[in-house]
Amino acid sequence: MSASIHVSVSTDTLNIQNAYDFVTDPAHGAVDVFVGAVRNHHEGQSVQGITYDVHEALAEKTFRDICLEAQNLWEGIKIYMSHYKGQLGIGGISVIIAVSSPHRAESFDACRYVIEELKKRAPVWKQEHYEHGPSEWLPGHSLKEVSSG
Amino acid sequence: MITIHMKLFGGFRKFGETLDFAVPIGSTVAAIKAVLQKKLNGDGLVLDSVLANDSAILRDSDVLDSDAELSILPPVCGG
Numbered sequence: 001m002s003a004s005i006h007v008s009v010s011t012d013t014l015n016i017q018n019a020y021d022f023v024t025d026p027a028h029g030a031v032d033v034f035v036g037a038v039r040n041h042h043e044g045q046s047v048q049g050i051t052y053d054v055h056e057a058l059a060e061k062t063f064r065d066i067c068l069e070a071q072n073l074w075e076g077i078k079i080y081m082s083h084y085k086g087q088l089g090i091g092g093i094s095v096i097i098a099v100s101s102p103h104r105a106e107s108f109d110a111c112r113y114v115i116e117e118l119k120k121r122a123p124v125w126k127q128e129h130y131e132h133g134p135s136e137w138l139p140g141h142s143l144k145e146v147s148s149g
Numbered sequence: 150m151i152t153i154h155m156k157l158f159g160g161f162r163k164f165g166e167t168l169d170f171a172v173p174i175g176s177t178v179a180a181i182k183a184v185l186q187k188k189l190n191g192d193g194l195v196l197d198s199v200l201a202n203d204s205a206i207l208r209d210s211d212v213l214d215s216d217a218e219l220s221i222l223p224p225v226c227g228g
Binding site: 009065120124126140141146 | 160
């Protein structure tokens with residue numbers, strides 16, 4: 001039986017085909033792929049790139065926890081989840097999530113679940129680099145709620 | 150005393166990659182955070198952050214009885 005979950009933190013360019021290939025399954029008629037990319041603006045500022053800082057060991061554990069939760073909610077799905085670590089320019093791919101399932105509804109719902117939980121719980125941080133002005137670490141979700149839960 | 154080897158992430162990178170300091174045996178995570186905040190020039194970001202090891206986030210009430218390698222995790226914003 002092939003693995004049904006892949007999680008990783010990578011300093012290499014993320015590859016959409018790898019994600020698709022991992023989740024494809026003869027019994028699955030739907031594949032949903034989410035790709036996060038660096039945009040060139042944020043709150044009125046011109047952005048030149050983003051540096052992603054990641055606690056790799058804890059991030060991969062968190063990714064796996066999220067995937068297992070999703071598989072409990074949507075039985076039988078396959079999930080690929082990879083996040084970039086390092087600096088990216090505009091258009092660079094920061095995250096790829098792919099989910100496959102027998103029918104499309106589970107893939108859409110599970111993919112949305114995985115990215116939303118990643119944003120709230122995974123130890124990943126963004127430092128934006130601006131055309132004008134110093135670089136800044138972005139605010140985010142405190143993990144205090146996670147630790148008390 | 151025990152030695153805490155603290156790895157710094159995100160907004161704490163301006164203070165370096167790591168920070169080593171000593172705390173009394175049996176210190177709580179909350180007490181260690183208070184010491185860390187002083188060493189980071191009172192940075193208020195510590196208050197919204199958590200301490201973790203490589204497998205779990207620690208609770209403020211957790212107690213450390215031996216040397217430890219920990220991380221300070223500011224609010225997250227991946228994706």
